[in-house]
Amino acid sequence: MKIAYILSRFPKLSETFILREIVELKKNNFEIEIFSLKNFKKNELIHKEAENFLNNTNYSPYFLSKKLISANIYFLYKSPLEYLRLISYIIKHNYKSISSLIKSFIIFPKSLYFAKIIMNKKIEHIHAHWATFPTLTAVIINKLTIIPFSFTAHANDIFTDLQNIKTYSNNAKKVITISNYNKKYMIDRFGINKDKIEVIHCGVNLYKFKPIKSNKCNKLNILSIARLTEKKGIKYLIEACKILEGKRINFECVILGEGPRKKNLQKLINIYKLNKNVKLIGHATQEEILKEFKKCNIFILPCIEARNGDRDGIPVSLMEAMALGVPAISTHISGIPELIKNEFNGILIPPKNSKTLSEAIIKLKNDLYLFKKISKNSPIIIKKHFNIKKNIKKLIKIFTENA
Numbered sequence: 001m002k003i004a005y006i007l008s009r010f011p012k013l014s015e016t017f018i019l020r021e022i023v024e025l026k027k028n029n030f031e032i033e034i035f036s037l038k039n040f041k042k043n044e045l046i047h048k049e050a051e052n053f054l055n056n057t058n059y060s061p062y063f064l065s066k067k068l069i070s071a072n073i074y075f076l077y078k079s080p081l082e083y084l085r086l087i088s089y090i091i092k093h094n095y096k097s098i099s100s101l102i103k104s105f106i107i108f109p110k111s112l113y114f115a116k117i118i119m120n121k122k123i124e125h126i127h128a129h130w131a132t133f134p135t136l137t138a139v140i141i142n143k144l145t146i147i148p149f150s151f152t153a154h155a156n157d158i159f160t161d162l163q164n165i166k167t168y169s170n171n172a173k174k175v176i177t178i179s180n181y182n183k184k185y186m187i188d189r190f191g192i193n194k195d196k197i198e199v200i201h202c203g204v205n206l207y208k209f210k211p212i213k214s215n216k217c218n219k220l221n222i223l224s225i226a227r228l229t230e231k232k233g234i235k236y237l238i239e240a241c242k243i244l245e246g247k248r249i250n251f252e253c254v255i256l257g258e259g260p261r262k263k264n265l266q267k268l269i270n271i272y273k274l275n276k277n278v279k280l281i282g283h284a285t286q287e288e289i290l291k292e293f294k295k296c297n298i299f300i301l302p303c304i305e306a307r308n309g310d311r312d313g314i315p316v317s318l319m320e321a322m323a324l325g326v327p328a329i330s331t332h333i334s335g336i337p338e339l340i341k342n343e344f345n346g347i348l349i350p351p352k353n354s355k356t357l358s359e360a361i362i363k364l365k366n367d368l369y370l371f372k373k374i375s376k377n378s379p380i381i382i383k384k385h386f387n388i389k390k391n392i393k394k395l396i397k398i399f400t401e402n403a
Contacts, residue, residue: 002031003399004118004147006128006137009038010057011050013283014227014257017202017316018129023049024392030399032056033121035114037107037133047286058117060110071113075144086140093164107133111140119145124403126150131157135168142171148402150174152200155313155334156231158186166190169197173402176200176395178313179335200395201338202316203388208286209323211379212294220244220251220365223296223326225289225317228259228280231310233302233331238265239354240302240361242272249362253278254292289320298364299326303333304351314339319386322346322378327371329360339386343370345377 005022012018022032034057040046061067076083090108094101118126118141126141126149128134138149150173158165158177169175169192176198177183183199186192222241226232234255241253255265255278262280269278284292293299299321305311314335321328322345330336331351340346347364349356364371 001125001399001403002033002121002123004033004035004114004121004123004126006035006114006126006134006141007037008130008132008134009040010034010036010053011040011044011046013045013047013285015129016047016286019047019050020203020205020388021392021395022053023205024388025396028392028396030396033058033118033123035117035137036060037110037137045283045285049286058114060113063106063109068109068113071116072109074116075112079144082143086143089139089143090136093167103133104136107136108140111137112144115141115144118147123147125399127152127399130154131165131168135172136164139168139171148173150176150398150402152176152178153182153186154178155182156310158182158189160308160310166192169193172196174198174398176398178202179338181335181338182313198394198398200391201314201386202319203386203391204316204319204323204382205388206323206383208290209320209382211323211325220249220298220361221296222251222253222298222300222361223256223292223321224253224300225256225284225292225320226259226301226315228255228257228261228265229310230261230306231304231312232257232259233304233351234261234265235268236302236304236352236354236357237300238268238272238274238278240300240357241274241278243354243358244361245272245274245277247358247362249365251277254281254296255279256281256284256289256292258283293321293324293326296326298361299328300357300361301328301330302349302351302357303331303336305333312336318346319382323382323386325375325379327364327374328378329357329364339381341381343374345374345381347374 036059039059090104094104126138128138128151131153135151142149175196183197187194303312311334328346342348347360349360
């Protein structure tokens with residue numbers, strides 16, 4: 001079966017969950033064509049597995065290129081009424097936001113260019129990730145070609161980008177989201193038909209992320225992996241580290257990731273004089289991440305709800321830690337309690353509470369029974385509910401039934 005994947009940008013280092021999905025589909029004999037709205041920078045760091053899909057990735061030409069103009073003329077001549085209806089559709093659903101309207105009209109000619117390729121390649125189903133511009137692209141292509149589409153909604157696309165998800169859902173064959181929390185939110189907030197929404201958790205490749213021997217907690221080696229945005233709550237991890245340092249606890253904290261709050265976080269580390277203990281490392285590939293996991297004995301992701309309402313879905317980095325048997329600490333935010341049961345396969349604490357976080361870290365350090373219990377139970381839950389090989393079967397069913 002031939003599937004088109006529409007993404008904002010491919011490859012993207014932080015979107016391992018999408019890459020894993022595509023890899024598993026290929027293993028199940030699906031032909032995948034990727035359509036990236038943004039171009040890939042050749043010197044950009046990428047995961048090795050992504051290299052296998054670069055030859056099957058289609059990038060849009062520049063805005064006024066001959067190829068884009070040609071595709072627009074083709075559809076204007078072939079389906080003039082539908083072409084004009086699509087322009088009306090874009091205006092109707094984006095006129096309240098000048099920024100969204102401009103971006104939508106930039107997306108429009110790219111979508112037509114992709115539509116022509118998708119027709120030529122005889123694609124049978126279209127799938128978009130994120131209920132934003134990739135899904136708008138899928139809607140446009142669907143209206144021009146009648147090829148069915150589905151999309152996956154994750155986090156900020158339903159918590160902060162609120163304008164068009166209802167109309168996208170009305171046009172899609174199926175709406176996928178990554179947690180039961182998200183499903184309830186989408187039903188309550190947008191009135192989407194519950195039968196149209198399918199929950200499919202993101203998953204971990206258990207061949208790569210096998211349980212490792214638990215490290216003893218004589219010295220705390222803390223790891224956190226996150227895009228450095230407000231909702232990840234890394235500020236509270238740094239504050240907790242300051243409390244640990246004040247108690248003269250021997251520890252090191254490594255934080256992997258890039259993002260808009262990196263300078264502020266580094267400034268906080270400097271103010272607290274934690275440069276020897278807390279290190280912001282930056283981007284890392286899957287291979288580098290695995291090396292860091294093998295060094296650590298506690299994984300922490302103190303997620304919060306950001307001021308604009310944005311919050312996490314179920315962070316994949318938590319799943320990876322748990323698959324390896326590394327005890328994880330996180331918060332009662334969105335779908336995370338679907339992953340972690342407190343003091344069974346991890347520790348959950350209230351968000352925005354560095355004191356409680358430091359106490360949870362110390363408890364894991366001192367309570368060897370709890371440490372071993374969590375380390376043992378974590379991989380079991382991942383294998384049962386967050387296994388990419390298992391979860392991809394649900395996605396395959398949706399694609400084949402809605403083609």
